[in-house]
Amino acid sequence: MAAIESRDVSVKELFQKFYIVPRYQREYVWGKNQVTQLLGDIRSEQMEGEYSEYFIGSVVVCPSQTERGADDLIDGQQRITTLFIVLCAIRDRLSALGEENLEGIKKSIVDVDTDQYGNDCHRARLEPQYKDAEGVFDDLIEGRKITSKDTRSIKNISIAYNVVKDFLSNDLDDSVVEIKKFFGYLMANVKLIKIYTDSFGRALKIFETINDRGIGLNAMDLLKNLLFMNAEKTQFEYLQECWKFIVDELYKINEKPLRFLRYFIFSKWGVPRLAKDELYEWLINNDKKIGLSDNPVGFTEKLKEALKAYAFFLKKKDSRGEQNYILENISFLYRKHTSARQYLVLLLAGRNLSSEVFSALCRDIESFLFVCILVREEIRTFEALFAKWSLLLSRVRTMEDYKAFSKETFQAQKKKHSSKFYDMFRSIDNRSLPKYQFDYVLGKLTQAVDRDAYGSDNPLSYYCNTKEIHLEHILPQKSDCDVYKEFGLGADDPSLIWSIGNLALVEKSINMSLGNKAFSYKKRIYPKSRYLLTRIISEKPDIGNTAIDRAVAHMHPFDEWNKNTIRQRAQWLAELACTVWNVPSEHYGRELDMGGP
Template sequence: MAAIESRDVSVKELFRDFYIVPSYQREYVWEKIQVRQLLEDIRAEQQEGSSSEYFIGSVVVCPSQTRQGADDLIDGQQRVTTLFIILCAIRDKLSSLGEDSLEGIKKSIVDVDTDQDGNDCLRAHLEPQYKDAGNVFNDLIEGQPIKKAETRSIKNISVAYSTVRQFLSDDLEDSREEIKKFFGYLIKNVKLIKIYTDSFGRALKIFETINDRGIGLNAMDLLKNLLFMSADERDFEDLKECWKSIVDDLYKINEKPLRFLRYFIFSIWGVPRLAKDELYEWLIKNDEKIGLKNNPVAFAERLKEALKAYAGFLNKKDHYGNESHILENISFLYRKHTSARQYLVLLLAGRHLSSEIFSALCRDIESFLFVCILVKEEIRTFEALFARWSLRLAKVRTAEDYRIFSKETFQSQKRKHANKFHITFKEMDDRSLPKYQFDYVLGKLTQYVDRNAYGGNSPLSYYCNSREVHLEHILPRNSDGEVFKEFGSGADDPRLISSIGNLALVEKSINMSLGNKPFSKKRCIYPESRYLLTRIIAERPNIGNTAIDRAVLHMHPFDEWNRDSIRQRAEWLADLACVVWDVPIDDYGKGLGIGE
């Protein structure tokens, strides 16, 4: 035969041969939407007339490396598997409707084959060897209910089967005649291009050509193909296990594979800009420095190691697997936005650092991210910047190295936004940020003062526990006559009520006793709080503790609460914020006496 043969085949012709899905192939990933779309497209084309044909793509096969007389399915696995599931579902539906003439469809699913000893045996036309398939195909072939989904692949296969059964009931109205007509159209008029090659290596090269620039498959799939194409067959098992671990871990953390791959590349090679559809081409062009083809197993292991650290960061753990309160703080900033993860580029680049220096990096990232959030600077605009910083971060070895790096990167960028940060913070209210970010702000301020006064290591989550810690409006949101009499005009001004200067954190039990009382009565209650930033609103603690004295030295209790009080407290909190988030403004925060 020729080295490469290609021809149009119908589904009926396709399933005259036997196919193996090799163990290194990715699992079945089609979901309900893709299966439903395929069924609807075939149905729509069928209704155009019995002579119309519907093309659904190509498949690439080569002689099986595991069983004589079968072909390894190199490309087209998802389509072929879906077609096989459709055939099984149609067989089961027709059987449930009392149809006896099922030999044709049964033969497309299972047929007689001859083994190496010349004996006849029954074989399924599709046999997946990847582990995630489990025994689900035995259930499909035998028409048995699919057992509990233990893997994502089994879940997807089960959903695909149910989707087909639902389509046959809803769209074809459980009509035996309509289902048979649909089956007839499917096996005779639905066409594919079957490309047959004489070797595995040639099949992989055709696969790569068909999917050039990510058409049909994404860069992660093409990367996998390239690794297997470059690897020695003796390394297939190791490479297969390594790749399966990567795919499984990405699924566990619900991360987009291409985002991780981009950040991995940025963190090591400092690429300034790289779109998702440019990833594979970049890998090919830069293979000399990457080493994909020379040592594919080593590259896969490097990717796996980076992903382990990456997953840990998302789970608020450092690269040693230790819980990190600073990474937890970052999660408070982006609780609702899984797309805002550009900072992971820097964490990946810094995973070689000692624990002490890595913690300093995390603190810098946290403060930098918050500054950007407050001044409305889009973090995604810093993607190229983070990539360039990664190259510099890779050279950091000592605390002094890192101090210089931090000064020339984070500090330099924050200085550009410093004045705007202070002004914006001073004018902020509880409507300026989403609630979870505003909780972070008050929690962080309160935590910082407490730590400097009392020491300890209470995490930010302690201060952001909405069940136990409440937001106190010093000027109440619902003012009565007594409040108006004390505060004067403007007691119902929402700008004053929501101002950062009018807000504090209090314990749930204390908040219940505060209610909507005027300040003259609340002054007696604030000192009962354990939070020093709240207590100082009404009185200065004087318990002879030097650390506490220093922490509250420049905090001023208020004798009365009015417009000026709110403005003054907002100004002071803005000064404090410059200290807490390490914003380098020379004129602010000098006299706070905190952290000196």
């Protein structure tokens, strides 16, 4: 036999052999869309005529390393598994419709084979060995309903089976004649290229060549193939366990595998830019640097360790699994945008820092991100910058090292935006930011003042809980005669009503008593609030010589409320914001370390 054989085969010819899906293969990942499209394409081609053929790609096989008389399926597992599910669903539907002559289709699913002792035994045409398959294939083969959905693979197989069942009922009208015609077309006219090799190593090499640069499979799949190509056979089981953890964890946290892989590379090697379709080529070209060939297990372990920390970060925890309120703060900035995660590059780079230094990094990231949001600096443009900073961060060991790093990176960048930050902050209204970011701003200001004045340890989520803490418009959204009389012209101006200078946070109970009343009434109520930033509107308590006391020393209570006082308070809050987000400001004239979460 030649080392490599390649020929066109029909689905019927394909399922005359027995196939093993090795343990190291990824689980079944096709979803509803892929199965629906495959069935639709086959059906459309069938409608072109009985001689029309439909090509669905290639498969790569080699003699099985574990099962005599079978082939290991190296490439094409998703398509072949889907075809096997289709055959099972057709058999079950025809049987349910009363068709009894099903020997042909049954032999394509299970047939008699001879074991090593010369005994006949029934054997499935497709046998997955990966753990996620569990007993689901037994259910398929026996025509039982799939009840367990404990793993992603089982869930996807169940979804695929139901998609096929719906297709047979809806598109083929549950007609025995039409279903059998479709089955006949599928078996005879749907073609594949079957590539047979004499060895596992050669099969993997062909797999890599066919999928060069991510064509057909993505870089994560090709990376796995590359790791197994370079690993010893004795390492396969452990390598598969590590890879299964990576795949399962990415699924649990709902993260795109290629994004995580890119961020890992950025954080580790400081690559400035790398598109998804360039990942695999970069891995190949930088093999010596990253150790794929020399130590595939070691590389996989590093990837696994990084993913553990990555998953913790998305859960607002540090790399040790401890709750981190600063990471929770960052989540408030991007509550509606799961794609805005570039900051994870820096967190990955700093995951092994001490708790104190890591918290300082998180504070700087939060501050930097908000400054960029407010001045409308496109965050995605900072991927290259964060990758560059990751290399600098890798040299940090002590807090002194970190302060020097922060000055060179975060502070230098924020200084460029300081004037624009101040100007835009004092102009903030409901058109400037989405509501969730607006809530973040008011919550952050209120929290910072309370923390430094009273030592409050309430997390930011406490101040952003709209059920207990309400947004107060000092100039009401709906003004009555008393408000118009006191405020004058502009009492119904949205730009004033929603100005940052006109907004405060108050307790639910206090807000109910404030209502839409005039300022002459409200100013007697504000001092009852526990939030210092709200109390300062009409009363200035003596809180001692604290950082915030100094920061708000220029703020004074108001006796009346009008356009000028709204603008004045907006300016004061902008000056306070420069302190809270640690932005160098010529307007404020000094930088204060707000610290804490």
